[in-house]
Amino acid sequence: MLSEANQRKPKGRLGRDVQSKIGQQLRAMYDDVVNEGVPDRFNDMLRQLDEQKKKEEGAN
């Protein structure tokens, strides 16, 4: 039997345990991507931009 206390109140705030579970899952999902670090394409792109700009300055 499910007691009244175990049910989330429809209009009330979420219990702290529910909020913390949602928070944990959200951060775990997010950190999964964050932990992949910086893909090479972004390092390469910034380096190429720098080289391009240096070349342009050299031409001036």
Add this chain to the structure above:
Amino acid sequence: MPLDPTLKEQMLTAVPSLRAFAISLSGNVDRADDLVQETLLRAIANIDSFQPGTNMSAWLFTILRNLFRSEYRKRRREVEDVDGSYADSLKSHPEQHSHLEFNEFRTALAKLPPDQREALILVGASGFSYEEAAAICECAVGTIKSRVNRARNRLADLLSIEGAEDFGPDHATRAILAAGGSRG
């Protein structure tokens, strides 16, 4: 002039979190990476409008969000069911998400209205304060708070969480323990 090395470093430091935010907005890794790349190019082109000493990450998030929004609005004019297409993009690229364990959570997240989803992610995952999230979303702090609350309530409903024991690895662990039978 080449980009100031300090600014470049700050940009690269923000990339992993920008990607996570972009993936959660677009639901698609390839599109997310294009969005991040476009954000960096836009930032470099407008670097003079960045105030040194202020939060580079928040500035980049603002640019990324605006880029996504303008693309989203464009797509909405072209495609009727934008929310549905987001959900479909999740279904059609499950292999892009390395950990299947998050699928149920991602699907629930995809069902949230975009305003609520981004508010929850900025505050709950990216680690921005309510004030910073409000600045990024260009709305009032109270609006962010209410979006985050509604997002949490909706997620709890979608995931049918009634108590901590109903959710996540604890549940699985308990099930295994229960299946193991009682000893002694």
